[in-house]
Amino acid sequence: MPELPEVQTVVDDLNRMIKGCTIRDILVITRTIWRGGIPRKASLAGAAVKGLERKGKHIFMHLSNNHSIIFHLKMTGKLIVREQNDPIARHTHLIIKLDRGELRFNDVRRFGVVHYVKTKQIAKLDYIAALGPDALEIPMDDLVKRIRTKKRKIKSVLLDQRFISGLGNIYSDEILFASRINPSRIASKISVGKLKNLHGNMTLILKAAAQSRGSSISDYVDGSGNVGGFQNYHKVYGKAGRPCPDCGSRIMKLVISGRSSHYCPRCQR
DNA sequence: GACAACCTGACC
């Protein structure tokens, strides 16, 4: 799915397009995407969209009725604003009808989740409380200190949302390549210098990716349904067998934490 | 820490 830059792009898009809009009605097409109960239409109708924000890969849509809708897009979830008369795409599971257009939640694989909660309760939700600091907000010293306590492979540490939230498979691989760290390295054994460098690369890559409106490999689109552009700047992700852009060695792929890791065995030590 | 599960679709 969408990782931090893609989720940030969607949040920014929706803030631009539907902030201030009023909900007229909701159309629940697939009931199983809801965590907890399905909200009553009456409780949503008339509520205004106060604004959207993000923590890690979770999207919060705050409403004027003291409730919020939390979305997680998982692998193939999409949130797209459409006009009322636009044709409804296959795999659309929820339509939130607004006074101006409508917000549609679409998800081919149906891993995505929607949760209607009281805004004040968000921080107390177990799955939100468990999230580590956001990847764009953690200070360098904190990150370095915390990584040095982990005796697991660095790749699996970066993917762990309880450790740090927002990174996924693409950006972990790209950040490790930029930092010249092998994904199999035990986190606690990596030098402080390399880890400081990793923090800088993480910030740089996530911001550049958001600037390019995210990476579209097969499913991701922004809040208007358009693809991102950062896939054109990937250096190792999805490039197994191709030459390393820095040294020409063959880029390798191996499985860590059940996910493919792409890396240059020569550049990344 | 490895693996299956949750799903559909693309590709070989």
Next chain:
DNA sequence: GGTCAGGTTGTC
């Protein structure tokens, strides 16, 4: 037919 996919969670 089998494998793989921007994620997460629950099981041994």
